[in-house]
Amino acid sequence: GKYLPGGQQFTADAPLDIMxxxxxxxxxxxxxxxxxxxxxKTEGPITLCIYTGADASFTLYEDEGVNYxxxxxxxxxxxxxxxxxxxxxxxxxxxxxxxxxATTREFxxxxxxxxxxxxxxxxxxxxxxxxxxxxxxxIQL
Numbered sequence: 001g002k003y004l005p006g007g008q009q010f011t012a013d014a015p016l017d018i019m020x021x022x023x024x025x026x027x028x029x030x031x032x033x034x035x036x037x038x039x040x041k042t043e044g045p046i047t048l049c050i051y052t053g054a055d056a057s058f059t060l061y062e063d064e065g066v067n068y069x070x071x072x073x074x075x076x077x078x079x080x081x082x083x084x085x086x087x088x089x090x091x092x093x094x095x096x097x098x099x100x101x102a103t104t105r106e107f108x109x110x111x112x113x114x115x116x117x118x119x120x121x122x123x124x125x126x127x128x129x130x131x132x133x134x135x136x137x138x139i140q141l
Contacts, residue, residue: 001123003114025053025114028080030060031121038065045106045129047121048080050089050141052113056082064098074098078132087141094134105132111141 004010004022012020023029029051033044050056063075079092089109109128112118116125130137 001112001117003117023049023051025051026056026082026084027051028056028058028082030058041100045108047108047110049110049112049118050082052082052084052111055084056080062098062101064100069098076101082141089139089141091130091132091137091139093136103133106130107132109139109141 006024010022014020027049029049031047031049033042035042046060058080060078060080061075062078063070069075073096075098076094076096078094079090081090081092082088083090091107107130109126109130110118111125111128112123113125117123118125126141128139128141130139
């Protein structure tokens with residue numbers, strides 16, 4: 001990964017097996033284990049890539065993935081916020097529930113800065129791991 005200033009056109013080498021990803025400053029990009037079907041359940045961590053440079057927010061939505069129970073309100077939302085000025089990352093309290101949901105989650109938080117660029121899989125300034133149980137957490141990055 002490398003940092004590119006915005007507002008310009010850029011031609012990227014893009015071999016068929018490597019897809020370039022361009023991410024705007026102030027983005028929270030979740031990356032999870034590979035699955036083939038929505039019914040696949042995974043125990044693995046979710047990596048939250050925080051691309052610094054601006055405030056960021058994101059809401060992680062989850063449901064059973066195999067039926068229409070979400071129409072009855074069976075789903076969860078977890079809000080995330082990053083404050084650029086303070087470097088504080090907040091994982092908010094989980095909202096909602098559904099049958100079979102994970103009660104705890106492992107989040108790996110990867111801080112990616114212009115000084116230490118990275119990809120969703122490597123590099124960046126730091127990697128912090130937290131275990132989330134549905135209650136709000138505040139992390140200084």
